Amino acid sequence: MAKQFQSVQGFNDILYPEVGKFQHIESVSRQYFGLFNFKEVKTPVLEQAGLFVRSIGNGTDIVEKEMYIFEDKGGEILSLRPEGTAPAVRAYLEHNIDRQDAIQKWFYIGPMFRHERPQKGRFRQFHQAGVEVFGIDDPFADIEVILLADKIVSSLAVKGVTVRLNSIGCPACRPVYLRELKSYLNGITDRLCEDCKRRIDTNPMRVLDCKKEGCMAATAGAPKTTDYLCSVCSAHFSTLRSGLDALRQGYTIDTRLVRGLDYYSRTVFEFTAEDAGAQNAVLAGGRYDYLVELLGGAHTPAIGFAMGIERIAALIDMPAVHGPDIFFIPITEEARVRAIGLADRLRRADKTCEIGYGEKTIKSMMRRADRLNAAMVIIIGKDELRDGSITLKRLSDGLQEKVDDATLLEAVRRMSQ
RNA sequence: GUGGGUGUAGCUCAAUGGUAGAGCAUUGGACUGUGGCUCCAAGGGCUGAGGGUUCGAACCCCUUCACCCACCCCA
Numbered sequence: 039m040a041k042q043f044q045s046v047q048g049f050n051d052i053l054y055p056e057v058g059k060f061q062h063i064e065s066v067s068r069q070y071f072g073l074f075n076f077k078e079v080k081t082p083v084l085e086q087a088g089l090f091v092r093s094i095g096n097g098t099d100i101v102e103k104e105m106y107i108f109e110d111k112g113g114e115i116l117s118l119r120p121e122g123t124a125p126a127v128r129a130y131l132e133h134n135i136d137r138q139d140a141i142q143k144w145f146y147i148g149p150m151f152r153h154e155r156p157q158k159g160r161f162r163q164f165h166q167a168g169v170e171v172f173g174i175d176d177p178f179a180d181i182e183v184i185l186l187a188d189k190i191v192s193s194l195a196v197k198g199v200t201v202r203l204n205s206i207g208c209p210a211c212r213p214v215y216l217r218e219l220k221s222y223l224n225g226i227t228d229r230l231c232e233d234c235k236r237r238i239d240t241n242p243m244r245v246l247d248c249k250k251e252g253c254m255a256a257t258a259g260a261p262k263t264t265d266y267l268c269s270v271c272s273a274h275f276s277t278l279r280s281g282l283d284a285l286r287q288g289y290t291i292d293t294r295l296v297r298g299l300d301y302y303s304r305t306v307f308e309f310t311a312e313d314a315g316a317q318n319a320v321l322a323g324g325r326y327d328y329l330v331e332l333l334g335g336a337h338t339p340a341i342g343f344a345m346g347i348e349r350i351a352a353l354i355d356m357p358a359v360h361g362p363d364i365f366f367i368p369i370t371e372e373a374r375v376r377a378i379g380l381a382d383r384l385r386r387a388d389k390t391c392e393i394g395y396g397e398k399t400i401k402s403m404m405r406r407a408d409r410l411n412a413a414m415v416i417i418i419g420k421d422e423l424r425d426g427s428i429t430l431k432r433l434s435d436g437l438q439e440k441v442d443d444a445t446l447l448e449a450v451r452r453m454s455q
Numbered sequence: 456g457u458g459g460g461u462g463u464a465g466c467u468c469a470a471u472g473g474u475a476g477a478g479c480a481u482u483g484g485a486c487u488g489u490g491g492c493u494c495c496a497a498g499g500g501c502u503g504a505g506g507g508u509u510c511g512a513a514c515c516c517c518u519u520c521a522c523c524c525a526c527c528c529c530a
Contacts, residue, residue, distance in 0.1 A: 103456075159529095160530085165530090322529085348530085402482085403490090415490080419488055419489095429488090433490065
């Protein structure tokens with residue numbers, strides 16, 4: 039093949055009809071975001087790189103090797119956003135939102151960028167729909183956010199989803215836990231894989247997340263975050279659980295569940311799907327009570343989640359696609375003029391119209407109408423031009439009649455029944 | 456960043472060193488102004504790209520690019 043331009047690795051075109059899944063996911067998400075009274079925020083895809091370094095954490099892979107980072111012409115170090123929470127917090131602070139009303143419920147939908155090796159469920163440009171709740175410490179905010187996530191995922195009929203839940207404590211109790219965990223892990227290093235030995239120092243909680251059987255067996259008796267929660271975190275977690283129980287929201291406690299980003303505290307949750315390949319987290323979130331102040335604001339508790347749109351799309355059926363209401367078959371230039379005029383009238387009546395062009399035969403245009411799954415065709419041929427009529431035909435059963443311009447819309451509506 | 460797999464028609468795939476094929480799709484015809492079903496026919500390829508071995512390469516070797524899957528990590 040001749041040399042051609044091609045899309046950048048990990049950056050995909052989303053074409054029809056596949057794009058229908060994305061539209062469906064987005065519209066269902068917007069519907070529930072609206073019902074829960076969340077307001078949309080659109081933030082830029084570019085931010086100062088330091089925003090992510092500060093919020094996501096210096097030791098994380100996202101910051102160390104996955105950011106699209108570059109120096110712009112003015113010498114600023116910028117980055118394509120790898121996630122949506124940090125920009126939302128930045129916007130929250132930049133516009134002094136907390137001084138008007140600290141309680142905010144925001145949602146966003148848009149592309150994110152991470153320079154990783156693509157694989158199933160992972161792309162360098164991918165899309166997330168997410169929410170952020172600012173200013174509410176109450177565990178019922180956690181409950182509502184989890185309920186909202188579940189509403190969206192269930193409504194999209196994603197198969198085989200499990201809601202996993204855990205609490206990873208706060209700056210008061212987590213250090214104690216981490217100390218215990220590290221000492222436990224240091225006692226069983228001979229049973230851990232090479233990666234996990236390294237993780238003991240870099241990110242000890244991730245050892246619990248290792249999929250290797252040997253490591254899972256070795257860490258079966260490891261200290262659990264939930265056993266080390268301080269009284270405040272413990273009360274928060276137990277109110278959260280009893281609230282979910284009372285509302286019959288299903289979930290499973292997974293004490294191995296940790297989050298990769300540094301800013302999470304207390305509640306963490308993840309929706310995982312079978313059949314999603316190795317990257318099976320379709321939605322994940324948690325509390326980040328210390329991020330706002332970490333970025334220079336007043337102490338502001340917050341919780342949110344992000345849903346991977348591509349990952350959801352891989353797990354849902356293609357929504358039904360429907361063709362145009364009317365396909366016009368005009369066989370001469372004069373007929374095409376009439377067709378465009380009539381199409382304009384029908385479109386005003388909310389009918390989707392497509393017009394066949396070119397010196398084609400009626401047969402070829404009929405075939406095209408059928409292929410596009412049109413509901414009806416309008417034939418304007420020599421006969422129709424001569425007597426000023428239109429031939430309207432319904433494709434499902436072949437019912438056909440001749441009408442005039444004045445009664446066309448009425449006939450179309452009748453045939454739509 | 457590491458490892459494995461795959462690149463042949465628009466799509467899904469055959470052809471294991473000797474003339475590049477099929478199904479589906481597309482276009483046209485059978486049916487001169489009427490779709491779907493059936494039948495017939497046609498168009499469509501530098502076999503991802505570049506180099507090498509050979510009388511001869513889709514096939515063997517080297518390089519490179521892309522895609523897929525997995526690791527790392529994450530939505």
